[in-house]
Every structure is written in structure tokens, then in C-alpha cells.
Amino acid sequence: MKKVKASILILILFSAGTWGFLSSDLDLVIRFDRIHGLQTGDSVLFDENQIGKVEKIEYQKDGAYLVEVSIRSSFASAATEHSEFFVTADPQNRERNAVEVFQTKPGGAILTDGARVEGSSSRSLLLEKLASDIERGLEHLKNEFDDLQGDIEKIPESKRYRELKQELLQLADQLKKAGRETGKKIQEDLIPLLTRELEKLKEKLNSFTREKPDKAV
Numbered sequence: 209m210k211k212v213k214a215s216i217l218i219l220i221l222f223s224a225g226t227w228g229f230l231s232s233d234l235d236l237v238i239r240f241d242r243i244h245g246l247q248t249g250d251s252v253l254f255d256e257n258q259i260g261k262v263e264k265i266e267y268q269k270d271g272a273y274l275v276e277v278s279i280r281s282s283f284a285s286a287a288t289e290h291s292e293f294f295v296t297a298d299p300q301n302r303e304r305n306a307v308e309v310f311q312t313k314p315g316g317a318i319l320t321d322g323a324r325v326e327g328s329s330s331r332s333l334l335l336e337k338l339a340s341d342i343e344r345g346l347e348h349l350k351n352e353f354d355d356l357q358g359d360i361e362k363i364p365e366s367k368r369y370r371e372l373k374q375e376l377l378q379l380a381d382q383l384k385k386a387g388r389e390t391g392k393k394i395q396e397d398l399i400p401l402l403t404r405e406l407e408k409l410k411e412k413l414n415s416f417t418r419e420k421p422d423k424a425v
Contacts, residue, residue, distance in 0.1 A: 233260065234284040236319060238275045240327040244295045244305060251298055251306040252277050258300070259283035262307060275327070277307055288316035294328040 240246075243265065252260035260279035267273055279287055290313045298306040307327075319325065 232321070233281055234279040234287060234319070235263075235321055236277050236279065236287060237322070237324040238277060238293045238307065238327045239324065240273045240275060240295060241271070242295070243273045243275065246273075246275065246295050246305045246307070250304050251300070252279055252309065253296075253298070253306045254283060254286040254309040256299055257283075259286060259309070274324075275307065279309075284318055286311065287319045289319065290314075290316040291319070291325075292328045293325060 246262060246265065248262055248265055250262045251258045252262065260277055260283065262275060263278050264276040265273055266276075286309050288311065290311055292310045292312060293307055294310070295305055296308045298304040310328075
């Protein structure tokens, strides 16, 4: 009987330990030049959701701060190699600050437990950089679009020509709409979508030029 009880106790302890390991939080150390009044216990935010908290703050001899944060395991995917960290006002508590996690692009490897990362100086500078990257992405798409338009204009007037022209006009409309969307949506959704649409249209044009053109109708 004692052996049975001992076995059950070992099984419970093992299960608890395994569960604790699987559900453990993600601990990170973030280096900031300035923390703007950040305190231990302040929140870690992602998309304005509270996903963790500040556990410890250490002032360094070089004037920087090491901020230890703990992120709940269910939100660990928010902290990736493409994530930036900065101190901001807590929208849920005006008297407190928070560490905000911002993904500059989707995907990427999740940071390892105990990883040390560099914090960003401010959200405004980060968003300016992101806007610049988006602008370059849209400029590249516009150049691709202009080249494709020139190639389509070179082919003879035909039913196929009019179909390609119509698709090109639809793509132009999508490009205009992209300029009115928010930065994150452009980067994550629209630029990849428009790039795929351009490639499809290029392939159709290449296919057409390899074939004998239709007679004008």
C-alpha cells in the first residue's frame, strides 16, 4: 500500500513539474537608454492587451537600464526576432507606464527564455522607420507596375490585350487604396498581396507573348 501511495505521489509531482515546464512564462531582459519612470510591476502590452509584467529594473554604470520582464506563455509568440520593445504610457492606467511589444513584421522565431534584447528609444521613431520601409515597398511596387504597363501597351490590340488592361486597372485601384490604409495592414497584408498580383499579371503577359496574338476584334 505504501508503495502504491509513493508511486502516486511521484506521478503527481512529475506531472506538476512537466506542466510547470510546458506552461512556464517567457523571461526577457531588455536594455533601455531611458525608462521614463517605468517601475517594477508595470505591464507588458501587445496590441493594448496585458501579456506580462516588469519583474525587475537595474541601473547600469554606463547609464542604461536592464529591465527584466515576464511574458505569459500563451503570449510568447508576440516576442519574436522581429519584435521591438519600448516604454510607453499604459492606456489602461494613466498613472503607470508599460513596456509595449511591437512586431515590425509577422512571423519570425520566438525569442528564447532569458534572451537579452535592445529596447527602442521611442515609438514615434520606430513608426517613422516603419513608414519609411513601407514607402520604399510601395515605391518598388509602383515601379514594377509602370514597367508592366509599358509592356502591355506594346502588344497588339486584341481581346487578350483588353483583359490584361482591365486587370492592370484593377491593380492600380488596389495600389491607390493601399496608400490610404494603416501602416501595419500595408506591410502585413497589402504589399504581399499586390506583389503576388503583379507576378500573376506578369506571367499572363509572358504567356501571351509566347503565344500567337489573337486577331483584333
